[in-house]
Amino acid sequence: MTRTKLFTFAAIIVAGTFSVGAPLLAHHSAAMFDPSKSTEVTGTVKELQWTNPHIWIQVNVDKAGAAGTKEEWSFEGGSPNSLSRSGWKKTSFVPGQKVTIRFNPMRDGTHAGQFVAAKFEDGTTLGRWQ
Amino acid sequence: MTRKAIRSLGVGMTTLALVALIAPAVGHAQQPKFESLPDWSGIWQMQGGTVFDAATMTPKGVGTGTPNAREFPPYTPEFEKLYLENIKKVADGTFPDPVNTCGTPHGWPRAVNLPDVYEFVVRPEQTWILGENGPAIVRIYTDGRKHPDAEELWPTYTGDSVGHWEGDTLVFDTVSSKGWLVDKDVIVDRTGLILSEQLHTVTRIKKIDDMTLELQMTLDDPKALKAPWTITKRYRKAPAGTRAYDYGCAENNRNPIAPSGKTLTLGPDGKPIDKDTN
Numbered sequence: 160m161t162r163t164k165l166f167t168f169a170a171i172i173v174a175g176t177f178s179v180g181a182p183l184l185a186h187h188s189a190a191m192f193d194p195s196k197s198t199e200v201t202g203t204v205k206e207l208q209w210t211n212p213h214i215w216i217q218v219n220v221d222k223a224g225a226a227g228t229k230e231e232w233s234f235e236g237g238s239p240n241s242l243s244r245s246g247w248k249k250t251s252f253v254p255g256q257k258v259t260i261r262f263n264p265m266r267d268g269t270h271a272g273q274f275v276a277a278k279f280e281d282g283t284t285l286g287r288w289q
Numbered sequence: 290m291t292r293k294a295i296r297s298l299g300v301g302m303t304t305l306a307l308v309a310l311i312a313p314a315v316g317h318a319q320q321p322k323f324e325s326l327p328d329w330s331g332i333w334q335m336q337g338g339t340v341f342d343a344a345t346m347t348p349k350g351v352g353t354g355t356p357n358a359r360e361f362p363p364y365t366p367e368f369e370k371l372y373l374e375n376i377k378k379v380a381d382g383t384f385p386d387p388v389n390t391c392g393t394p395h396g397w398p399r400a401v402n403l404p405d406v407y408e409f410v411v412r413p414e415q416t417w418i419l420g421e422n423g424p425a426i427v428r429i430y431t432d433g434r435k436h437p438d439a440e441e442l443w444p445t446y447t448g449d450s451v452g453h454w455e456g457d458t459l460v461f462d463t464v465s466s467k468g469w470l471v472d473k474d475v476i477v478d479r480t481g482l483i484l485s486e487q488l489h490t491v492t493r494i495k496k497i498d499d500m501t502l503e504l505q506m507t508l509d510d511p512k513a514l515k516a517p518w519t520i521t522k523r524y525r526k527a528p529a530g531t532r533a534y535d536y537g538c539a540e541n542n543r544n545p546i547a548p549s550g551k552t553l554t555l556g557p558d559g560k561p562i563d564k565d566t567n
Contacts, residue, residue, distance in 0.1 A: 187544040188552045190382030210541035240534040267564040
């Protein structure tokens with residue numbers, strides 16, 4: 160598939176399935192996330208779980224006020240099937256990579272969220288960063 | 290006889306009556322020649338999200354998981370009450386989506402109301418609708434057969450579909466789907482929309498242009514609906530070369546359902562990370 164066609168289909172998906180603020184998640188209730196809030200954390204990629212029904216990005220983040228102490232965060236995305244058709248790859252996140260994740264947080268404050276977008280050290284982005 | 294067997298028998302009796310009513314409407318067609326069939330090859334993406342009936346949706350343009358979002362089928366009082374109970378559970382996060390079991394088919398008519406992509410495999414004797422987000426396979430027999438006799442039918446997730454071709458339009462009849470009341474494990478969409486095992490649908494699918502398949506469905510359900518209800522879905526063709534993939538839902542399901550109906554979130558160690566797991 161050419162790059163243009165790929166992004167055309169990605170645009171179709173965005174306009175169709177995931178339009179008008181509908182949750183990106185397709186497999187289960189998104190009640191645990193607060194879509195009205197958008198938060199960011201910066202850390203180091205531990206792992207990308209490129210699996211159905213959802214991908215998960217595991218990120219180690221410095222604990223606030225405790226330098227040197229890491230906390231692991233979990234970010235849930237769409238299915239690898241849909242994401243691959245939107246230009247994602249199983250290598251879109253690589254262990255050790257520095258990244259800032261934007262996400263809809265869990266309502267109960269747990270260290271997890273619904274993935275919105277990512278910005279890497281070289282300035283490239285993935286998802287809805289703008 | 291177990292309670293479940295008695296209940297299934299009751300459902301079967303209902304299906305018997307339903308099939309007797311609709312039998313003359315189906316199975317009259319001859320199997321078509323392959324050359325006469327339309328080309329529905331490729332990969333297709335449903336448009337407009339998984340709201341089943343966007344025409345009656347409130348509030349407009351929101352997702353099916355949005356608290357208090359709903360549609361307005363011509364529900365009987367019994368089903369309006371059940372739907373309102375489901376909507377309340379969606380709002381407080383305790384409406385369990387059967388999809389989270391990662392095993393049972395999504396069922397009818399949810400099988401044509403899914404995210405991810407579709408394939409429509411057209412052959413003279415049968416058309417298969419293959420939903421990538423599954424299990425979601427709809428088998429539509431077009432070889433002239435009728436629905437099975439009532440004693441050979443039992444409620445299944447996706448029911449029994451037989452149809453025929455009217456030019457380039459596939460017309461098919463579906464009965465004997467489980468619906469909500471049998472085991473509370475088939476919903477139509479995540480607003481909490483549900484139907485009963487008495488559902489009978491007539492569905493028409495045709496290509497309205499090179500890039501678009503249109504599905505129109507009229508639903509009759511004497512238990513759930515006061516009047517027939519017609520909805521429309523559209524599917525957009527993906528660029529040539531697009532693939533569909535396995536959907537191994539149980540591969541890494543980090544969102545199981547608690548006994549309360551609440552959807553949990555598991556950490557990387559497989560244990561719930563929610564502060565309240567009840």
